[in-house]
Amino acid sequence: MTTGLFMAAAWADVTIGGNSYVTGSGAVCSSTGAGPTWSCQVPNGNGGIALVSGVPGDTVNGGPDAAALQTLVSGNLGNSAVLIGDTTTKATGYGSVATGIDAKATETYATALGSTSTAAGVSSTAVGNVAQAFGTNATALGANTTAVATSSLAAGDRATASDINATALGANTQAQKKSSLAAGDRANANGINAAALGANSQALADSALAVGDFATASAVSSVAVGLQSTASGTSAIALGTGTLASGANGVALGTGAVTSSTGGVALGAGATADRAGMGGKAELFSNTAVSSTQGAVSVGSAGGERQIANVAGGTQATDAVNVRQLQAVQSRAVNYGTNVDGSVNYNQVTLGNGQAPGGTTISNVAPGVAGTDAVNVNQLNAQGSQANAQNNQLRNEIRATQRDASAGTAGAMAMSGLPQAYIPGKNMVAGSAAGYEGQSAIAIGYSSITDNGRWVMKLTGSANSRGSVGVTAGAGFQW
Structure with missing residues (x-):
């Protein structure tokens, strides 16, 4: 009488030395004689094979229990699968691999290696004690790691990658949103396309970037680079140890x-920029209303002021002036004189009288309105002044465009400098930096090659010194 693959009454077709059995179906079992259980190598007839320990013995006929082996083959082992463990181990997916006590690979081509590991997504991989990979192509490497979503990667003790294409690298790291990256002990990336690089770093909003131990970027598109740096304003940038940029579009550069003001800029160690924009208020002296809401540029702080050296002379109304220009103005100031009789005459100007044989320049002439009025140079050159102003504006725009282009070039260089995975079945996370014509950029990237080496996938992102970010994604098929 037979049951499934095995004979119930006379279980073993061949007995070797009393402690080894070989069945007609190809199962090979052995026992040391020290206990009632057996270790067996069991094929399922569909390309799958199980190497399992702890198989109970047949107390009536001797040898392993045929019914237990039948249950193992039918319930725990899929077609073309490999199972190495005990009776709690399961490799039920087609082509799956499960190794370790209570390891489970339940989907097609899933791989679970380690005690209590779980690979429950198609082509997922879980390696390590209690490692879990649930998404398609998800990878969990290390004890207690979890890769939840499609193409997510978690590597390091208790690392968690929770969303599509999320990557968590390091102990206790968390990559919680789509395409986020967390690298470093307890790093946390909780925004779409956010990146947290460094121990205890946090990128808590979409497209936020935090680089450095305890760095925090908590607003959309904010950037914090440096130990304990913080960027909490939208699109704010904090670069340097202990820097803080809390105003929207603000920049803090230097230890x-x-x-704290919108659009404010603090340059240099200890500099503070907390003065808000004019917002329609009038300037001193000129009484001109200025509508700009952008904060001030500061190079120091109260009690920590700095000189700004090597300043070129200002040419426009809103340009800074240097000391040389102020000295020139002082030397050319008009002083009221007296008439020939010694009295002051404010209504008539007498030129010459032998005091200025080379001619006298009349300054502060009001525009003429009648046919006999004097005409000032401003009136004569009105059209020329307008053209000059337009040319100056164009020149400033060209300079800004050049800086933007240089920053973009630096970003492209940083992206192109990222290495990528080159071994089939491997993934790589990389970082790079680049500089070009006074501008700089940093880039991060993730690349992966399928197990058969046919498909190559790559995702990169960059942030440059002009406050712009860029991303690329690509895939290639080779044969």
Whole structure:
């Protein structure tokens, strides 16, 4: 009488030395004689094979229990699968591999290696004690790691990658949103396309970037680079140890630099930019209303002021002036004189009288309105002044465009400098930096090659010194 693959009454077709059995179906079992259980190599007839320990013995006929082996083959082992473990191990997916006590590979081509590991997504991989990979192509590497979504990667003790294409690298890291990256002990990326690089770093909003131990970027498109740096304003940038940029579009550059106003810029160690934009208020002296809401540029702080050296002379109304220009103005100031009789005459100007044989320049002439009025140079050159202003504006725009282009070039160089995975079945996370004509950029990237080496996938992102970010994604098929 037979049951499934095995004989119930006379279980073994061949007995070797009393402690080894070989069945007609190809199962090979052995026992040391020290206990009632057996270790067996069991094929399922569909390309699958199980190497399993702890198989109970047949107390009536001797040898392993045929019914237990039948249950193992039918319930725990899929077609073309490999199972190495005990009776709690399962490799039920087609072409799956499960190794370790209570390891489970339940989907097609899933791989679970380690005690209590779980690979429950198509082509997923879980390696390590209690490692879990649930998404398609998800990878969990290390004890207690979890890769939840499609193409997510978690590597490191208790690392968690929760969303599509999320990557968590390092102990206790968390990559919680789509395409986020967390690398470093307890790093946390909780925004779409966010990146947190460094121990305890946090990127908590979409497209936020935090680089450095305890760095925090908590607003959309914010950037914090440096130990304990913080960027909490939208599109704010904090670069340097202990920097803080809390105003939207603010920039803090240098150790301990702080900017709290919208669009404010703090340059240099300890600099503070907390003065808001004019917002329609009038300037001193000129009484001109200025509508700009952008905060001030500061190179120091109260009690920590700095000189700005090597300043070129200002040419426009809103340009800074240097000391040389102020000295020139002082030397050319008009002083009221007296008439020939010694009295002051404010209504008539007498020129010459032998005091200025080379001619006298009349300054502060009002525009003429009648046919006999004097005409000032401003009136004569009105059209020329307008053209000059337009040319100056164009020149400034060209300079800004050049800086933007240089920053973009630096970003492209940083992206192109990223190495990528080159071994089939491997993934790589890389970082790079580049500089070009006074501008700089950093880039991060993730690349992966399928197990058969046919498909190559790559995702990169960059942030440059002009505050712009860029991303690329690509895939290739080779044969």
